[in-house]
Amino acid sequence: MPQPILVVDRLHKRFGGLIAVKSLDFALHSGEILGLIGPNGSGKSTVMQMIMGVVKPTSGAILLNGSDIAGKPIFEIARAGIGIVFQHSRPLRLQTVLENILLGLLPDRIDRLRPPPGAIDRARAIAAECGLAAVLDRMPATLPFADLRRMELAKAIARDPQVVLIDEPFAGLTRGEVDDFAALITRFRDQGRAVMLVDHNVKSIASLADRVLALYLGEKIAEGAPGAVMRDETVRRVYLGGGIETHERPEADIAARKVLLDVRGISLFYGKAQALDDVSLTIHEGEFVSVVGLNGAGKTSLFNAISGLVPFRGAIAWNGAVRGRESAAAIARAGIVQCPETRELFGAMSVADNLALAGQRLPDQERAERLAWLFGLFPILKARGEQHARTLSGGEQQMLAIARSLMLKPRLLILDEPTLGLAPVILGQLSEALTRLRETTDITVLLGEQNVTFALPHADRVYVLEHARMVWQGSPARFAEEAGAGYL
Amino acid sequence: MRTISLRRALPLIIVLVFLAVLPLGANGYILGVLTTAFYFAVFAMSWDLLFGYAGEVNFGPTFLIGLGAYGAGMANALLHAPVPLAILIGAIVAVAGGVALAIPALRLSGPYLGLITLVAVLLLQQAIVIFAGVTGGEIGLSVPDVLSIDSGPNYEYALAFMIISGLVLSIIARSSLGMILQAAGQDKIAAAALGFNATRHKIMAFAISALFSGLAGALLVFYLGTASVSAVVDVSIGVRVIIAAVLGGRRTIIGGAIGAIFLIVAGELLRPIGQLSTFVVALIALIVIVILPDGLLGLLPSRRGA
Ligand SMILES: Nc1ncnc2c1ncn2[C@@H]1O[C@H](COP(=O)(O)OP(=O)(O)OP(=O)(O)O)[C@@H](O)[C@H]1O
Numbered sequence: 001m002p003q004p005i006l007v008v009d010r011l012h013k014r015f016g017g018l019i020a021v022k023s024l025d026f027a028l029h030s031g032e033i034l035g036l037i038g039p040n041g042s043g044k045s046t047v048m049q050m051i052m053g054v055v056k057p058t059s060g061a062i063l064l065n066g067s068d069i070a071g072k073p074i075f076e077i078a079r080a081g082i083g084i085v086f087q088h089s090r091p092l093r094l095q096t097v098l099e100n101i102l103l104g105l106l107p108d109r110i111d112r113l114r115p116p117p118g119a120i121d122r123a124r125a126i127a128a129e130c131g132l133a134a135v136l137d138r139m140p141a142t143l144p145f146a147d148l149r150r151m152e153l154a155k156a157i158a159r160d161p162q163v164v165l166i167d168e169p170f171a172g173l174t175r176g177e178v179d180d181f182a183a184l185i186t187r188f189r190d191q192g193r194a195v196m197l198v199d200h201n202v203k204s205i206a207s208l209a210d211r212v213l214a215l216y217l218g219e220k221i222a223e224g225a226p227g228a229v230m231r232d233e234t235v236r237r238v239y240l241g242g243g244i245e246t247h248e249r250p251e252a253d254i255a256a257r258k259v260l261l262d263v264r265g266i267s268l269f270y271g272k273a274q275a276l277d278d279v280s281l282t283i284h285e286g287e288f289v290s291v292v293g294l295n296g297a298g299k300t301s302l303f304n305a306i307s308g309l310v311p312f313r314g315a316i317a318w319n320g321a322v323r324g325r326e327s328a329a330a331i332a333r334a335g336i337v338q339c340p341e342t343r344e345l346f347g348a349m350s351v352a353d354n355l356a357l358a359g360q361r362l363p364d365q366e367r368a369e370r371l372a373w374l375f376g377l378f379p380i381l382k383a384r385g386e387q388h389a390r391t392l393s394g395g396e397q398q399m400l401a402i403a404r405s406l407m408l409k410p411r412l413l414i415l416d417e418p419t420l421g422l423a424p425v426i427l428g429q430l431s432e433a434l435t436r437l438r439e440t441t442d443i444t445v446l447l448g449e450q451n452v453t454f455a456l457p458h459a460d461r462v463y464v465l466e467h468a469r470m471v472w473q474g475s476p477a478r479f480a481e482e483a484g485a486g487y488l
Numbered sequence: 489m490r491t492i493s494l495r496r497a498l499p500l501i502i503v504l505v506f507l508a509v510l511p512l513g514a515n516g517y518i519l520g521v522l523t524t525a526f527y528f529a530v531f532a533m534s535w536d537l538l539f540g541y542a543g544e545v546n547f548g549p550t551f552l553i554g555l556g557a558y559g560a561g562m563a564n565a566l567l568h569a570p571v572p573l574a575i576l577i578g579a580i581v582a583v584a585g586g587v588a589l590a591i592p593a594l595r596l597s598g599p600y601l602g603l604i605t606l607v608a609v610l611l612l613q614q615a616i617v618i619f620a621g622v623t624g625g626e627i628g629l630s631v632p633d634v635l636s637i638d639s640g641p642n643y644e645y646a647l648a649f650m651i652i653s654g655l656v657l658s659i660i661a662r663s664s665l666g667m668i669l670q671a672a673g674q675d676k677i678a679a680a681a682l683g684f685n686a687t688r689h690k691i692m693a694f695a696i697s698a699l700f701s702g703l704a705g706a707l708l709v710f711y712l713g714t715a716s717v718s719a720v721v722d723v724s725i726g727v728r729v730i731i732a733a734v735l736g737g738r739r740t741i742i743g744g745a746i747g748a749i750f751l752i753v754a755g756e757l758l759r760p761i762g763q764l765s766t767f768v769v770a771l772i773a774l775i776v777i778v779i780l781p782d783g784l785l786g787l788l789p790s791r792r793g794a
Pocket residue numbers: 015018020038039040041042043044045046047087384387391392393394395396421
């Protein structure tokens with residue numbers, strides 16, 4: 001075996017009293033994809049950020065081509081040959097896609113007014129390689145989610161790094177997009193780069209990675225061939241979990257109930273772009289409805305309309321009465337709570353305060369009970385109680401967002417892509433929680449997902465939204481044969 | 489890296505040519521007002537480079553302006569430096585001040601940095617009062633030399649200086665350096681992950697902004713014949729600079745010039761209503777800013793989405 005390009009030696013990171021990464025050793029070779037898996041908060045992103053220099057290691061060495069880069073400034077590490085795709089995209093919002101990529105090709109000089117010759121062509125070529133050729137002149141804010149992630153990939157390879165760190169590239173992508181991204185990442189490897197890949201899409205990691213390393217509580221618990229690691233007893237227990245079970249109820253039972261929310265032919269425009277076109281949807285009391293649709297199909301727009309966050313044409317009836325011009329706050333007080341895709345946590349407030357704020361309208365005892373139940377559901381939130389929401393890991397933030405919306409005791413809970421960034425084991429827990437909610441309360445749930453394997457088992461009824469239109473609705477059982485193509 | 493197309497630049501060129509030949513027809517009073525406005529325009533454009541592009545919240549533009557003005561004024565009055573040398577000294581002092589101001593900016597951002605920059609202005613003001621012996625204190629420092637005693641040449645100097653400054657600042661803002669400045673201003677970590685030493689670029693942004701602020705401050709002193717706190721240091725002057733830049737349109741450079749000229753000329757036109765004029769001008773500025781978040785330049789259709 002040739003010399004590894006990157007060697008991590010007894011790498012350690014402590015945040016106050018929390019040990020996020022514990023004496024970790026591993027090596028990475030050129031032309032290799034190393035998958036890094038582990039439950040939410042196990043330290044995966046912290047490892048990547050230490051390699052990139054964004055987080056300073058407490059101790060340990062990171063050898064790139066034999067020289068220690070641990071603790072060096074980010075820009076030196078970047079120039080030494082490491083590129084990163086952050087878990088949360090960090091585009092320059094005021095620059096076009098092309099400019100964002102071009103930036104990575106500029107020399108770090110203060111006396112250059114023009115890009116080096118050929119840089120613009122090179123930026124275009126990188127954009128084309130990453131599938132961005134059609135959106136070069138768009139602003140990042142107007143891009144579909146997948147294109148934004150493509151742009152992050154393009155930026156990461158702009159400086160032609162030897163080592164590429166990619167944090168959750170598949171999160172939030174549809175099946176087809178995951179395949180595109182996997183092909184792209186394979187190409188990075190075939191160009192001779194060393195790739196380190198973090199993701200909770202276990203299937204993709206297993207098929208893509210040459211080797212997999214599993215972390216738990218900051219420690220290595222397994223390393224080796226993907227198949228062997230996935231079969232490992234500990235990995236199964238702490239990370240993969242038991243999977244999701246189906247809980248469907250008879251259709252007749254639901255149809256007899258009162259209609260809680262009735263969306264009647266609404267349309268929604270952003271400037272000239274139409275996000276919803278004559279969309280209708282009915283939800284009965286106590287019903288669990290899933291809206292399935294690819295990125296950009298209009299799910300979030302629909303939810304925002306229901307929550308009163310964006311103006312629309314058409315009517316929405318709540319609890320039998322057509323809504324007037326109620327404010328978003330009034331709609332929320334009436335019992336519609338949305339757990340948004342963007343999470344919208346109070347970053348500078350602690351986990352406990354975020355939850356307390358949501359629960360302030362509940363009587364003391366009920367609040368305490370709910371909190372205990374939520375901590376049972378997401379134990380890590382209890383352990384991270386005093387931490388600022390901003391510093392939570394991606395998956396921990398998602399758990400907090402879900403917990404906070406449950407704390408509000410909604411009548412209708414809208415969950416927009418709740419599985420984003422969650423480890424498989426947590427998906428299982430979330431699934432059980434939804435089942436328990438359905439069995440023990442009269443809550444109504446509207447679930448927006450492109451992860452059909454999660455959306456179907458929890459739905460009494462499924463809607464399919466495509467290009468701003470509702471194209472299908474029916475039972476989960478019928479979904480597979482009638483509408484499943486492209487989703488399953 | 490947007491190029492400046494001729495079609496879009498044409499109206500600007502026509503305006504500039506008109507301004508250049510204005511001394512043939514206008515009286516000294518009008519030229520005097522515009523001369524001050526042109527220096528103000530450079531204050532606002534320099535501020536826009538720092539805030540609009542590099543993203544640094546500078547609530548105290550007069551710290552840099554004042555350093556340039558007093559540096560030049562004192563060099564001339566005390567050291568008897570000839571005017572060009574005095575201006576150069578003023579610019580150097582301002583750049584040194586700009587680099588000093590960049591140090592807190594490396595650790596702080598947003599309103600916290602804004603507070604520091606405000607404190608810097610107050611400190612400068614205090615220093616001028618305390619060392620009244622050399623600075624002229626509250627009365628001001630009169631300089632023995634002036635640029636010219638005629639309004640015509642003074643006007644042309646100011647116009648030329650404004651055009652050159654605007655051109656240089658625009659080129660920097662649109663260059664690759666400007667893009668790196670913007671990147672470092674928007675997200676320091678993301679910029680560093682692309683290989684940029686954000687620290688160095690931030691210092692550079694402060695230095696460039698300080699250079700033009702200082703030059704403009706120095707020139708203004710040799711136009712007015714005096715350096716005084718009320719003319720070049722007072723916080724209210726700084727506020728007007730910021731309003732001018734925002735009014736014209738942030739992140740445009742030239743918007744700063746438009747806003748500054750608008751503010752000064754409007755203030756002059758309303759002078760007959762006395763004390764109320766400042767109030768009315770401020771009110772107009774406020775209304776424009778609220779209605780047009782992109783500033784006066786936002787009115788131009790060609791800038792939409794750019
Ligand atoms: N600045 C910080 N201060 C305190 N704790 C932190 C800080 N940053 C991260 N942590 C904690 O360190 C742990 C590891 O975080 P990290 O982001 O590496 O997890 P992860 O494995 O990437 O998880 P996920 O799969 O959810 O993204 C988490 O529990 C997180 O809350």
